[in-house]
Amino acid sequence: MSRLDSFIRRVTAQRDCLNAAAVLVRDLPGPVLEFGLGNGRTYDHLRSLLPDRQIFVFERQVAAHPDCIPPDECLLLGDLHETLDGAGAVIGAPAVLAHVDIGSGDPAANAELAAFLAPRLHKLMSTGGIVVSDQDLGIAEWEPVALPSGVRQGRYFMRRV
Numbered sequence: 001m002s003r004l005d006s007f008i009r010r011v012t013a014q015r016d017c018l019n020a021a022a023v024l025v026r027d028l029p030g031p032v033l034e035f036g037l038g039n040g041r042t043y044d045h046l047r048s049l050l051p052d053r054q055i056f057v058f059e060r061q062v063a064a065h066p067d068c069i070p071p072d073e074c075l076l077l078g079d080l081h082e083t084l085d086g087a088g089a090v091i092g093a094p095a096v097l098a099h100v101d102i103g104s105g106d107p108a109a110n111a112e113l114a115a116f117l118a119p120r121l122h123k124l125m126s127t128g129g130i131v132v133s134d135q136d137l138g139i140a141e142w143e144p145v146a147l148p149s150g151v152r153q154g155r156y157f158m159r160r161v
């Protein structure tokens with residue numbers, strides 16, 4: 001598979017999982033969390049899927065398309081190691097959906113970040129909320145959710161808290 005094919009499959013999986021997650025949380029109240037703004041593609045997609053929800057975004061350094069920059073009150077700017085522990089007070093309510101897309105090309109760094117993030121994210125989530133992620137966050141209590149058809153196991157992850 002070419003790198004282009006791989007990229008297309010990854011973003012298709014992202015989109016399909018976010019679409020499925022938005023349906024699953026339709027009747028649950030609560031804000032949405034986006035970990036990793038990047039250029040704002042998935043943030044923009046979440047906004048279009050859930051226009052009435054607040055979306056809180058965690059990002060080290062904003063470099064997104066100008067149309068895809070969250071309002072200041074919803075941006076937790078800085079490294080997750082600095083922003084995550086105080087995030088509950090900013091967000092103000094248990095989150096119903098989280099999308100975690102913070103992986104890099106460094107598997108060891110990804111594993112370290114996931115191990116730091118997962119238990120803290122667990123505390124920010126509502127029971128029954130959905131976590132969509134680019135890597136397995138390894139929380140045993142979270143129940144696997146069936147992936148949309150066409151998304152192969154291991155390409156993207158969906159869990160119910």
Ligand code: SAM
Pocket residue numbers: 035036037038039040041042043058059060061078079080081101102103113
């Ligand atoms: N979902 C985005 C999109 O659709 O455009 C792409 C996100 S990109 C793959 C990963 C982002 O996570 C980068 O913008 C990076 O700055 C951010 N990130 C990675 N590690 C982080 C950390 N420890 N704290 C805060 N942000 C981090």
